Amino acid sequence: MDNQQDNQVKTGNFQQPGWEREIVEKLAFAAINEQRRTRRWGIFFKSIIFLYLLAVFGMLMYPKIKGDVGGIGHTAVIDVVGVIAEDQSANADSIIQSLRDAVKDKHTKGIILHANSPGGSPVQSSYVYEEIKAIKKEHPALPIYAVVSDICASGCYFIASATDKIFVNPSSLIGSIGVIMDGFGFVDVMQKLGVERRLITAGAHKAMLDPFSASRADEKQFMQGLIDQVHQQFIAAVKGGRGDRLKETPDTFSGLVWTGEESIKSGIADAVGTQDSVAKSIGAEKLVDFTEQGRLIDRLAGKLGASFGHAISSFAKDVSLR
Structure with missing residues (x-):
């Protein structure tokens, strides 16, 4: 929202035509962007948890390297x-x-x-x-x-x-x-x-x-x-x-x-x-x-x-x- 629109909102001067639609669009885009950020962070943390569980699974299934290290x-x-x-x-x-x-x-x-x-x-x-x-x-x-x-x-x-x-x-x-x-x-x-x-x-x-x-x-x-x-x-x-x-x-x-x-x-x-x-x-x-x-x-x-x-x-x- 630009300065002119901010002033209109503060002073109650909404005479410019189409201002309502522009505000609604900006709010809608802001909400969409917020959802995208939330979704990205959710995917990120889910990926971290998945990798952690995968590592735990690997340690439980293969808890050690069973010898055979350089033939020693x-x-x-x-x-x-x-x-x-x-x-x-x-x-x-x-x-x-x-x-x-x-x-x-x-x-x-x-x-x-x-x-x-x-x-x-x-x-x-x-x-x-x-x-x-x-x-x-x-x-x-x-x-x-x-x-x-x-x-x-x-x-x-x-x-x-x-x-x-x-x-x-x-x-x-x-x-x-x-x-x-x-x-x-x-x-x-x-x-x-x-x-x-x-x-x-x-x-x-x-x-x-x-x-x-x-x-x-x-x-x-x-x-x-x-x-x-x-x-x-x-x-x-x-x-x-x-x-x-x-x-x-x-x-x-x-x-x-x-x-x-x-x-x-x-x-x-x-x-x-x-x-x-x-x-x-x-x-x-x-x-x-x-x-x-x-x-x-x-x-x-x-x-x-x-x-x-x-x-x-x-x-x-x-x-x-x-």
């Missing part, structure tokens, strides 16, 4: 960190895939399992144990070692016992060769509160381990038998992995834990060592992370599932090597 030999490192369970990062599928990727890489001179876990599922631990055994059978010259940082207990030790050697820090906690299943009972509380339990089942033991019903001696005995079976499987795996190095005592399979220093004396572990020192002993000081990160779709969407059979599902969740 390396030691592969695979994390066994956190609770070992199907829905956790330390799950059998991820660890096994990591092991297979490391073995396939022609520049891998040895594998280190970075162990820092309190344990978890006996099934997931057994899967990884058997995979390590299979790799050792197929590639006997490829060393596979476990290096313990803070803790390697129960299910984590189940896995570590399959390796060629277990290295610890003197202050590491290691062992806990046992099985646990825990729960709660609220029968007396319900009685005091005047709550009536209404439970309908088909099958004499379908409500086994129901926390709102009184425990039964026969069911407790049955569950103890299952726990004992899993414990014996754990013991057999440890003996098969450690062999003559294990100095068995009445406490060895009792569920106790020891310091790294004490575990070496009893054959639970082999020596003090770090990832760097172990890689040096392998003859490939370069460490390359082969830990599988999982598919992006699983990390974003999670895993959905349905549970049925309250007693059995509770048993499956509560029984663990921890």
